[in-house]
Amino acid sequence: MIDRNFSRIKRDDTELVHRYVGHLKRATDTVFAYPTLLNRVDVVERFIEADRDGFDAAMVACSGDPGVAEARSIAGIPIVGPMEASLHLACTYGYKIGIVTVEDRSWAEYCDMMVGAAGLRDRLSGVGRISIPSKEAFTSGFLNPGEVAEEIERVAARLVDDGATAIVIGSAGLSVIASTAGLSRLHGSAVPIFDCLSVGLKCTEMRADLTQKLAIPEYSRAGFGTRMEEKDVERLRSLFAIS
Template sequence: MNILLLNPNTTSAVTDLLHAAGAQVASPGTELVAMTARRGVPYIATRAEAQIGGAIALEMLAEASTGIDAAIIAAFGDPGLFGARELFDIPVVGLAEAAMLTACMVGRRFSIVTFARALAPWYQECVAMHGLGARCAGIRTLDDGFRSIADVQAEKEDMLVTLANRAIEQDGADVVILSGAPLAGLAAKVSHRIPVPVIDPIAAAVRQAETLVVLKPRKPVAGTFRRPDAKATIGLAEPLAAVIEHRQRHDAHGGSS
């Protein structure tokens, strides 16, 4: 099983964190194929950046989807997720949706805990997008800045644990999600310090992607996620243009997809 681990920001060190944490839970025989955006922003934190990241995620999926059984859009606000499900035949999983749905299976209400205040409005809209507002006890963020996006989990570990425990005590959270791609792997390190289940979004996403590959859900031919009709394009990256226009494209080895 080959699962594309698609990081739509430009920080390869964050991709490395995601890959390492995902590999810890992947089943034997599952290969995580990591890919980092070649353009965009170092980390996605705002609505505008999410729009940019979503378009880049679609380009990356079109470029790399041949030979892939499923894909993970590895940014917590799930940029481009619904568009990807329209365009591509393989299962596509988002970090936020996978984490929240997993949290709903182990508790009644979850809290999202993250490292930057700027993320809160986008994350709140992501919760609403997935129809999970009634299950979300709240979103808690740290207020201070950080030195490096690649090292933020080590720098802020103790503060994030304190924030998670505050969400349990004050918000009534049954489950905590440590959110944001740069926090990949942190849940396993700190779960003994938090008295409710702690969800790592990349771990949830890898296991959800594996499940969907095994279940083999058909591509919808009706409903809101059926593949859109072919449409002419101008100026798009060639792999994505080929997907939208419903034409075969040739990969680097001379094959077609």
């Protein structure tokens, strides 16, 4: 489903390659802090591979943007977090952002935290949770995307009634389902609903272009973005027994 959605929007000259994490398999694990921490190590490993294998840019296919900040400190290519990209893009479409996410309260709170990290606290109208449990949404929901898309739209409509003027889907799985079902705006209105993965892909293409064609750095190397020296990266990898 991800490939079908991406194939509709990617440029003809863009080649997509998937690299998979080695351990975490359940999407429902990512609503907890500890497995999310462990998963970031795997994600960073894939970013390191992408850099060393000569890719032009890379993004993580997760709305939590795991490993993005960490990989930016060691990789020499643009690294994109789809949720960060979607939140900022949504601000160019409407003044108030509403986020639709999964039923899990912990992930809804994490979405709120990401808004704060992006410096967009004043632009957030609210975070709305669907009523379908994640174990259903990410199993039978992939077989019947229309039903889940209807629930996403229902929550989006409520957020718009509460003041949101642009909607971001704060879930990779729900984003895939929404685009598969053709949900990109609130029916009967011109309020956009952003699939964060698709926005992330287009942002990744743009970032690659800016680096290659205008020589804009892959990331600011001042302050927190300062890139570590390779010898220090290898030292740390040895200390933590990372192969």
